[in-house]
Amino acid sequence: STATKTVIVTGGAGFIGSAVVRELIRRGDTRVINLDKLTYAGNVESLSDVEGNPNYHFVQADICDREHLGRLFAEFQPDVVMHLAAESHVDRSIDGPAAFIETNIIGTYQLLEAARGYWSNLKKVAPAKAEGFRFHHISTDEVYGDLEGPDELFTETTAYAPSSPYSASKASSDHLVRAWGRTYGLPVVITNCSNNYGPYHFPEKLIPLMILNALAGKALPVYGDGKQVRDWLYVEDHARALIKVALEGANGETYNIGGHNEKQNIEVVQTLCSLLEELAPAKPAGVEHYTDLITYVQDRPGHDLRYAIDASKIERELGWTPEETFESGLRKTVQWYLENRSWWQRVQDGSYQGERMGTAVAP
Numbered sequence: 233s234t235a236t237k238t239v240i241v242t243g244g245a246g247f248i249g250s251a252v253v254r255e256l257i258r259r260g261d262t263r264v265i266n267l268d269k270l271t272y273a274g275n276v277e278s279l280s281d282v283e284g285n286p287n288y289h290f291v292q293a294d295i296c297d298r299e300h301l302g303r304l305f306a307e308f309q310p311d312v313v314m315h316l317a318a319e320s321h322v323d324r325s326i327d328g329p330a331a332f333i334e335t336n337i338i339g340t341y342q343l344l345e346a347a348r349g350y351w352s353n354l355k356k357v358a359p360a361k362a363e364g365f366r367f368h369h370i371s372t373d374e375v376y377g378d379l380e381g382p383d384e385l386f387t388e389t390t391a392y393a394p395s396s397p398y399s400a401s402k403a404s405s406d407h408l409v410r411a412w413g414r415t416y417g418l419p420v421v422i423t424n425c426s427n428n429y430g431p432y433h434f435p436e437k438l439i440p441l442m443i444l445n446a447l448a449g450k451a452l453p454v455y456g457d458g459k460q461v462r463d464w465l466y467v468e469d470h471a472r473a474l475i476k477v478a479l480e481g482a483n484g485e486t487y488n489i490g491g492h493n494e495k496q497n498i499e500v501v502q503t504l505c506s507l508l509e510e511l512a513p514a515k516p517a518g519v520e521h522y523t524d525l526i527t528y529v530q531d532r533p534g535h536d537l538r539y540a541i542d543a544s545k546i547e548r549e550l551g552w553t554p555e556e557t558f559e560s561g562l563r564k565t566v567q568w569y570l571e572n573r574s575w576w577q578r579v580q581d582g583s584y585q586g587e588r589m590g591t592a593v594a595p
């Protein structure tokens with residue numbers, strides 16, 4: 233193996249984490265330890281491309297379990313931790329915030345403490361390796377709350393004002409990570425990113441939900457008036473940015489990551505419909521145009537109006553820019569869902585979870 237560094241990726245069976253793992257393995261210069269609890273959002277079938285690669289290791293573990301974390305740090309001796317494990321769905325955080333407090337806040341605290349214990353020891357036994365150690369915390373632009381005017385952008389110095397239990401829990405974890413850097417000197421770096429989309433996205437999220445509902449001839453539910461603005465980034469562009477920050481970013485810094493693709497939710501749904509008209513012209517019975525399926529539903533409580541990221545710092549300091557436009561990325565995404573029906577059908581019918589537990593799946 234030509235791997236020169238060991239990277240622990242938490243949440244590597246999730247949407248973004250699996251893209252990071254695939255990209256690290258493709259690069260070939262790192263040994264990757266994927267540490268994931270496999271909640272409903274974790275899907276090892278998203279990692280079939282890297283399964284069996286000698287640089288790839290999977291460990292089922294809960295980031296709230298400090299003892300287990302301590303043993304894993306000692307065993308794998310990581311150079312870098314990329315922390316993506318989280319509860320990530322805003323609607324679920326409104327229905328049941330407890331898991332968000334547990335994993336996003338307590339779990340991040342336990343991971344920080346495990347990393348600090350390991351790093352403190354490293355400073356004594358392997359100072360050069362300790363010098364290069366890094367804890368990279370992956371977060372969201374939702375910590376900034378929402379924007380009022382049409383021209384405002386979130387920068388790295390925008391004040392935190394989270395609106396949902398999800399974003400409040402992520403904001404808390406960001407503060408903990410920054411404090412562990414300031415107080416204990418732990419080498420930390422934080423990134424805050426806008427909405428991601430792309431292959432292997434769990435079907436409950438906006439873009440896959442719309443694609444799969446449209447293919448099934450079901451309603452396309454749009455919250456409120458559909459005018460909420462999100463800034464979209466193709467997941468593989470995000471993964472490349474994260475790896476750049478993890479390996480080349482400056483300690484103690486925050487980097488915002490975004491794609492300069494501000495779109496109203498309704499525009500996103502309309503673009504998806506027109507891509508589907510082109511790529512999946514054989515429509516379900518009774519559907520003349522995919523856009524006929526658009527249905528406005530009552531808005532989510534506390535729904536942020538507009539997010540938009542100023543990503544000039546990472547562009548300027550680390551030379552990262554996205555490779556996909558919204559058009560090209562969305563086209564790739566629709567194509568991926570059309571070509572990978574078994575991946576999402578196994579999520580929809582629950583068999584992705586049954587098999588990894590080694591149990592039969594109830595119908």
Ligand code: NAD
Nearest residue numbers: 243245246247248269270271273274294295317318427428
């Ligand atoms: P996801 O929900 O798809 O994946 C989360 C992963 O974490 C799953 O594999 C799950 O099994 C694992 N996990 C959950 N709780 C765990 C625990 N206690 N211990 C170990 N593993 C656990 O999430 P995602 O969309 O890939 O997001 C990854 C990270 O990026 C999150 O921290 C999220 O806040 C952040 N983020 C996401 C977006 C987005 O648009 N999806 C944007 C910006 C930032």
